[in-house]
Amino acid sequence: MSKPLEVLLLDDEPIVGKRLKPAIEKIGCVVEVFEDPIKAVERMDQKSFDILVTDIRMEGMDGLQVLDHVQKNSPRTKVIMITGYAKMDLAREAMGQGVFDFIAKPFRPDDLRKIILKAAKALGVPMDFPSQDYESTEP
Amino acid sequence: MPIIIISADARETEEGIAEKVAEAMGYTLLSPEIMAEIGTKNHLDPEQLCNELEATPHLFQKLLSCQWRHDLACIEGEVLERMLADNIVCQGLCAHLYVLGVSHAMKVRILSGDDRAAANQGLLEKTKRDRVVQCRQRKKWSMAAYGNDETDLSRYDLVINLGQIDPDEAVKTITHAAAFRKFQVMTYSIKCLANLALSARVTAVLLETMSDIRVESNDGSVVIFGKASNRNKLSKITKIKELAGKVKGVNFVEVHVKRNINPIS
Structure with missing residues (x-):
């Protein structure tokens, strides 16, 4: 069995991390949750993550700045952006x-x-988790 | 891969460039040829459907206007649905006016430039005059149909003037730009497209029997804005909910009906 994927989840709203962490763990990932982008970046400097899931609008450092930091220091990391302010230009x-x-x-x-x-x-x-294994398990 | 929507100030230019781009990229070409299928599906005359993309009903032709809006919604619904399949080049279906906010839809405007053949025959001035008239008509149509001016070049992601760039170079430029990361498919843009497609399908169904309808969708939830007199308000809400609820993909309907002093709608 391959090593589980390491995921860093960054969102300044605590409810997001609280809800998404178990949802991602369900497919076998190891998840670390951060609400402060500065602390998240410090953690990423210590440890390399496979995937970063980050909000865009945050105090102190926005998601695009975090992306820039990750690309310079850990280009292998795949960055997934989540936002409540999605617009075509931002996308x-x-x-x-x-x-x-x-x-x-x-x-x-x-x-x-x-x-x-x-x-x-x-x-x-590639992770072997067919859709029906985890579908409809969340509200 | 992105959807490439090509429009031009002359139909033959639009067709020619779109065909070449589709061929160069190995994409499916979405063109007015699909009108026959749209017609069959919606019990409409394909010729009439093609005409709807050109002619604007007069302000006072209320009934014609309702039919026009319904036919446009049928075209939109089908085009947007097909775009979900991806790897599409689209021309001649006015998609540049209703595919809005979809980041992987690259909108290209081609300006035909001076017609060399016409210039050789001394017909350049006439061709220019004809094009100005055509542009005025298209502006009027696009404003009436979608509230957007299709001749406004700031609406497009890429504008190419064939007066300065050869058609083959234009095709290369388009295929090159389509590879930019900004135009690649993402989960957000696919959802935007699916939402637009659902809104168009619901609009088409509602406009069969009513007018003044606006539909917004998000992931199967549909919000519908309409107008009715106080007396008809409740029955209209019930009717809208019933009709929209039957559309495939709709799982929640919310209706907002404002008071309308016009008893026709």
Whole structure:
């Protein structure tokens, strides 16, 4: 069995981390949750993560700045952006800067799990979790 | 991969470039040829459907206007649905006016430039005059149909003037730009497209029997805005909920009906 994917989840709203952490763990990932982008970046300097799931609008450092930091220090990490302020221009900007995927809040946990499975495949570590294994398990 | 929507100030230019781009990229070409299928599906005359993309009903032709809006919604619904399949080049279906906010839809405007053949025959001035008239008509139509001016070049992601760039170079430029990361498919943009497609399907169903309807969708939840007199308000809400609820993909309907002093709608 391959090593589980390491995921860092960054969102300044505590409820997001609280809800998404178990949802992502369900597909076998190891998840660390952060609400402060500065602390998240410090953690990423200590440890390399396979996937970063980050909000865009945050105090202190926004998601695009976090993305920039990750690309310089850990180019292998796949970055998934989640935002409640999705607009076409922002989506294009994020995509142009190299995010792996972009999703608007609110979304179903299953939507994020599908993106993580896609990212795992792109990382060369495909995860074997057919959709029906975890569908409809979340509110 | 992105959806490439091509429009031009002359139909033959639009068709020619779109065909070449589709061929170069190995994409499916979405063109007015699909009108026959749309017609069959919705019991409408394909010729009439093509005409709806050109002619604007007069302000006072209320009944014609209702039919026009319904037919446009049928076209929109089908085009947006097909775009969900991805790898599409679209022309001649006015998609540049209703595919809004979809980041992987790249909108290209082609300006025909001076017609060399016409110039050789001394017909350049006439061709220019014809094009100005055509542009005025398209502006009027696009404003009436979608509240957007299709001749406003700031609406497009890429504008190419064939007076300065050869058609083959234009095709290369378009295929090159389509590879930019900004235009790649993402979960958000697919959802935006699916929402637009659902809104168009619901709109088409509602406009069969009513007018003044606006529909917004999000992930199967549909919000419908309409107008009715106080007396008809409740029955209209019930009818809208019943009709919209039957559309495939709709799982929740919310209706907002404002008072309308016009008893026709």
